[in-house]
Amino acid sequence: MHIVICIKQVPDSAQIRVHPVTNTIMRQGVPTIINPYDLFALEEALKLRDVHGGEVTVLTMGPPMAEDSLRKALGYGADRAVLLTDRYFAGSDTLATSFALSQAIAKIGETFGRPDIVFTGKQTIDGDTAQVGPGIAKRLNLSQLTYVAKIASIDLKTREIEVARRAEGGTQLLKSRLPCLITMLEDTNEIRRGSLQQALCAARSQVVKWTAADAGIDDLTRCGLRGSPTVVKRVFAPTARAESAAQIDTAEKGLQDIADELIADILTRRPALEHELAFKSGT
Amino acid sequence: MSTASQATPRLAPGRAGVKKELPDRFKDYRHVWVFLELERGNVHPVSFELLGEGRKLADKLEVQLAGVVLGPPGEMVEDAVAEAFAYGADLVYIVDAPPLADYRNEPFAKALTDLVNTHKPEILLLGATTLGRDLAGSVATTLQTGLTADCTELDVDSDGSLAATRPTFGGSLLCTIYTLNYRPQMATVRPRVMPMPQRVDKPVGRVMRHKLSLVEDDIVTKVLGFLPDNQSAMANLAYADVVVAGGLGLGAAENLQLVKNLARAIGAEHGCSRPLVQKGWMPADRQIGQTGKTIRPKLYIAAGISGAIQHRVGVEGADLIVAINTDPNAPIFEFAHLGIVTDAIRFLPALTEAFTRRLSPHSRDKLAS
Ligand SMILES: Cc1cc2nc3c(=O)[nH]c(=O)nc-3n(C[C@H](O)[C@H](O)[C@H](O)COP(=O)(O)OP(=O)(O)OC[C@H]3O[C@@H](n4cnc5c(N)ncnc54)[C@H](O)[C@@H]3O)c2cc1C
Numbered sequence: 260m261h262i263v264i265c266i267k268q269v270p271d272s273a274q275i276r277v278h279p280v281t282n283t284i285m286r287q288g289v290p291t292i293i294n295p296y297d298l299f300a301l302e303e304a305l306k307l308r309d310v311h312g313g314e315v316t317v318l319t320m321g322p323p324m325a326e327d328s329l330r331k332a333l334g335y336g337a338d339r340a341v342l343l344t345d346r347y348f349a350g351s352d353t354l355a356t357s358f359a360l361s362q363a364i365a366k367i368g369e370t371f372g373r374p375d376i377v378f379t380g381k382q383t384i385d386g387d388t389a390q391v392g393p394g395i396a397k398r399l400n401l402s403q404l405t406y407v408a409k410i411a412s413i414d415l416k417t418r419e420i421e422v423a424r425r426a427e428g429g430t431q432l433l434k435s436r437l438p439c440l441i442t443m444l445e446d447t448n449e450i451r452r453g454s455l456q457q458a459l460c461a462a463r464s465q466v467v468k469w470t471a472a473d474a475g476i477d478d479l480t481r482c483g484l485r486g487s488p489t490v491v492k493r494v495f496a497p498t499a500r501a502e503s504a505a506q507i508d509t510a511e512k513g514l515q516d517i518a519d520e521l522i523a524d525i526l527t528r529r530p531a532l533e534h535e536l537a538f539k540s541g542t
Numbered sequence: 543m544s545t546a547s548q549a550t551p552r553l554a555p556g557r558a559g560v561k562k563e564l565p566d567r568f569k570d571y572r573h574v575w576v577f578l579e580l581e582r583g584n585v586h587p588v589s590f591e592l593l594g595e596g597r598k599l600a601d602k603l604e605v606q607l608a609g610v611v612l613g614p615p616g617e618m619v620e621d622a623v624a625e626a627f628a629y630g631a632d633l634v635y636i637v638d639a640p641p642l643a644d645y646r647n648e649p650f651a652k653a654l655t656d657l658v659n660t661h662k663p664e665i666l667l668l669g670a671t672t673l674g675r676d677l678a679g680s681v682a683t684t685l686q687t688g689l690t691a692d693c694t695e696l697d698v699d700s701d702g703s704l705a706a707t708r709p710t711f712g713g714s715l716l717c718t719i720y721t722l723n724y725r726p727q728m729a730t731v732r733p734r735v736m737p738m739p740q741r742v743d744k745p746v747g748r749v750m751r752h753k754l755s756l757v758e759d760d761i762v763t764k765v766l767g768f769l770p771d772n773q774s775a776m777a778n779l780a781y782a783d784v785v786v787a788g789g790l791g792l793g794a795a796e797n798l799q800l801v802k803n804l805a806r807a808i809g810a811e812h813g814c815s816r817p818l819v820q821k822g823w824m825p826a827d828r829q830i831g832q833t834g835k836t837i838r839p840k841l842y843i844a845a846g847i848s849g850a851i852q853h854r855v856g857v858e859g860a861d862l863i864v865a866i867n868t869d870p871n872a873p874i875f876e877f878a879h880l881g882i883v884t885d886a887i888r889f890l891p892a893l894t895e896a897f898t899r900r901l902s903p904h905s906r907d908k909l910a911s
Contacts, residue, residue: 353679354688388689394683503875504877504878506870536897540808540897
């Protein structure tokens with residue numbers, strides 16, 4: 260079985276700070292990580308390989324330094340890594356990104372064997388859109404299984420797959436066909452620790468580097484800024500509210516008195532709440 | 543938003559100043575559409591929130607507001623149509639066919655794409671639910687148009703373009719995104735970000751019915767079953783009127799009981815900040831914020847939560863925010879309405895007791911009389 264998994268190198272946004280005066284992002288020294296949701300997908304891919312055999316190829320589109328993430332993925336046990344990197348990709352929105360990735364996946368298919376499953380994380384922590392997976396599925400005409408919590412079974416002979424997918428208000432059990440695209444939910448797997456041997460292999464193994472041309476992309480107008488229908492017009496910090504919280508004085512008062520005062524304050528501001536809370540707490 | 547390369551918000555020269563030159567083939571794209579999401583026979587409330595927002599956009603553009611209902615033939619669809627009119631739609635497009643009984647990407651994406659190609663809306667809005675995101679991504683790709691995810695604000699610019707504002711960089715910044723030269727302009731909005739609109743007094747509207755150009759045999763994916771959450775005590779945070787949440791300041795998993803106790807005493811749902819989910823102290827469906835749920839309660843009580851921007855964007859729609867934090871400089875006090883600088887571990891039990899006293903049957907009788 261050949262599994263392709265798309266990962267993204269993202270800034271560890273927990274560590275991003277916004278410059279208080281200029282409202283610009285202070286990215287100096289911000290470390291990069293593999294998008295955490297992609298790691299769940301990678302672990303799922305590795306587990307499937309453990310059971311069914313085959314190969315796992317990791318793919319990322321990004322600047323040359325995204326190679327670090329691919330090496331990490333190799334360290335976890337992926338068999339092959341492909342870096343799609345070209346200045347033409349700069350500024351891609353989700354449509355342009357899914358175009359480039361789908362072209363690269365098609366090329367991976369020609370070069371290393373057609374994938375049975377393409378994985379992505381459910382979304383990235385920097386873009387947060389959850390759009391790239393569906394975009395790839397549509398372009399490659401793969402059946403689309405998003406927000407998958409669990410892969411219940413795969414039958415390589417009948418080419419059938421059964422998954423549990425997160426839906427509004429419940430869990431949907433679906434049966435579909437291979438090849439498919441799966442976006443993986445967060446609470447499924449912890450990524451395994453790669454073995455020392457894998458780490459050594461990863462350090463030594465080649466990362467396949469493809470430009471747009473290498474990936475067979477001849478229409479560059481569909482890449483990067485030019486291929487992106489969405490345009491970012493303005494980036495700004497959320498406005499601070501004029502007044503800050505009215506503080507309840509806690510000096511020299513017992514906790515019960517403070518609590519009573521707080522409740523009185525809440526109910527003065529929102530008198531209708533008293534009835535509602537009384538009703539709800541009574542039920 | 544830049545999803546490529548290093549995720550720089552690229553304000554590359556030329557991009558920020560792109561002028562609108564809508565190609566001729568898009569010139570007759572008109573009207574605002576809202577996709578109505580059906581969830582086990584009911585319309586998902588996010589669809590009504592979107593109709594409210596869609597109404598404002600349509601009025602500004604002086605065009606019509608249309609709802610789109612996809613589902614199996616029968617009562618469920620007819621009810622949804624009536625609801626769409628009740629929340630302000632002028633027109634509803636229906637595709638009703640047996641394959642649309644349960645959500646699957648293929649038939650839904652096909653139905654919606656065909657409708658768009660036939661009737662050409664200039665704006666198409668969907669809820670940023672698991673269904674809405676699954677559907678929007680493939681429809682936008684097929685139509686080769688722009689899609690802005692998880693918007694927190696929608697507006698119409700002076701030149702008539704949709705200005706879609708969304709958090710970026712994990713919520714630290716907001717950005718306004720345009721789809722200038724493509725149609726429709728698509729956006730998703732999370733539940734509870736937009737307020738619920740008023741129902742219309744005497745709703746009227748037109749219905750346009752369409753066929754699904756696909757039969758069950760064409761569809762590769764089959765639904766085997768559905769396990770509803772109400773059998774598993776999942777949180778319904780997004781629609782709770784009162785929410786009590788705990789953060790890392792509570793120090794230990796056991797102390798979350800204090801939050802749950804208060805929540806129970808006042809009939810509230812309980813929630814938490816993200817680190818608690820990461821530590822495994824609470825399940826993921828209790829997380830409030832950018833990567834969790836957006837809430838819009840009448841009362842929100844946050845205990846031991848610092849108020850990081852990613853948390854803030856999830857609670858800003860609350861009517862009244864009460865913060866309990868030991869640090870007088872915690873960012874939460876910048877957007878809370880009422881603040882108490884004190885140890886939440888000691889204060890929560892006192893607050894629970896005081897509420898219980900205040901809301902006891904005795905005082906309830908007093909209220910009723
Ligand atoms: C991409 C991304 C997405 C994110 N999404 C979310 C999200 O959806 N939701 C979310 O909440 N966060 C999210 N975060 C994390 C967010 O940045 C913060 O790290 C998080 O909200 C902090 O949680 P906290 O306030 O509970 O903890 P802390 O920041 O550790 O704050 C604890 C607070 O408790 C106070 N405190 C300590 N002891 C006590 C006491 N005894 N009594 C009262 N107060 C006390 C402290 O003064 C402090 O203010 C996200 C981050 C990233 C990078």
